[in-house]
Amino acid sequence: MPIVNEGLQREFEWVTRPGEQKHISEALDLADEMMQEIAYQLIIGKNLEVDRLTKECLDKGYTANHILDNGLLNGMSIVGVKFRDNVIFVPEVLVAARAMKAGMAHLEPILSASGIEPIGTVIMGTVKGDLHDIGKNLCIMMLRGAGWVVHDLGVDTSPEEFADAVMEFEAQVVGMSALLTTTMPNMGRTISYFEDIGLRDEVRIMVGGAPVTREFADEMGADGYGENAVDCVETAVDLLELQKELA
Numbered sequence: 001m002p003i004v005n006e007g008l009q010r011e012f013e014w015v016t017r018p019g020e021q022k023h024i025s026e027a028l029d030l031a032d033e034m035m036q037e038i039a040y041q042l043i044i045g046k047n048l049e050v051d052r053l054t055k056e057c058l059d060k061g062y063t064a065n066h067i068l069d070n071g072l073l074n075g076m077s078i079v080g081v082k083f084r085d086n087v088i089f090v091p092e093v094l095v096a097a098r099a100m101k102a103g104m105a106h107l108e109p110i111l112s113a114s115g116i117e118p119i120g121t122v123i124m125g126t127v128k129g130d131l132h133d134i135g136k137n138l139c140i141m142m143l144r145g146a147g148w149v150v151h152d153l154g155v156d157t158s159p160e161e162f163a164d165a166v167m168e169f170e171a172q173v174v175g176m177s178a179l180l181t182t183t184m185p186n187m188g189r190t191i192s193y194f195e196d197i198g199l200r201d202e203v204r205i206m207v208g209g210a211p212v213t214r215e216f217a218d219e220m221g222a223d224g225y226g227e228n229a230v231d232c233v234e235t236a237v238d239l240l241e242l243q244k245e246l247a
């Protein structure tokens, strides 16, 4: 379906880079009118509308994954482009993030409900100096939905806080998130800290976040890397197996 929502069409016009336009328009083409409305209301920061529409879509039988991928995340990708290109600034991004959270609040119980025996324990946090938590929170929802016990350390997490949580909860896996190129090195610093205190062999470490690549993950000595929340779950499962083999 083409973009039929006039507001969203106008917002989409801010995306001027051809490759990026193709990427976003392909995702939007999959979406229907309701998803386009959610994306638009998220971009303009209307949290009450996003709250209402998400509820309405769930009542109509849309799956939580569909609403997340086609509605909320599509909207957030346009917000990202406008922010990067200085079309909007931090306050507008914050209201969009608040709208995203309003929608996610309805999806979380569904994505996190698994009812199966816990697979293992993961400690998740955004690294020191970094306040971005939307992606980390999505990973947490997916992990919980897949049957993991997740302890969320929030944002701005120091190496000491990661290490204390691993010991307290006897976690097998740690997941670190970073969205800023300036905070990415704090993942490596956390890994070094684990080595320094003799904790590195006790736990497998995965990393992610928009600027993080597999190469960077390998270079800093992480055990795993995930590009998105689905990858995060798969990586956690692989790392748990690895940890069992090493134990």
Ligand code: B12
Pocket (backbone or CB within 6 Å): 076, 077, 079, 080, 081, 083, 084, 085, 090, 091, 093, 094, 097, 129, 130, 131, 132, 133, 134, 135, 136, 138, 139, 174, 175, 176, 177, 178, 179, 180, 181, 182, 206, 207, 208, 209, 210, 211, 225, 226, 227, 228, 229, 230, 231, 232, 235
């Ligand atoms: C929302 C947002 C904000 C919000 C954050 C609100 C919140 N509660 O999170 C606010 C307004 C606070 C903000 C602030 C800033 N931001 Co900001 N922000 C964004 C924005 C638009 C969206 C990020 C987002 O939520 N994406 C959606 C989620 C779902 O995607 P994700 O985080 O990548 O997560 C997915 C994967 O990466 C992966 N993943 C994530 N974590 C993990 C962890 C593991 C273990 C695994 C396996 C996978 C995984 O799975 C997730 C789900 O699929 C991005 C632009 C962008 N396109 O990324 C800029 C962006 C990240 N911000 C940027 C900047 C510069 C800033 C500020 C410095 C701006 C300023 N001048 O103050 C501050 C820094 C504050 C700080 N100290 O952290 C830049 C970073 C540039 C750079 N090269 O470092 C970006 C890229 C914008 C840009 N293009 O310029 N920001």
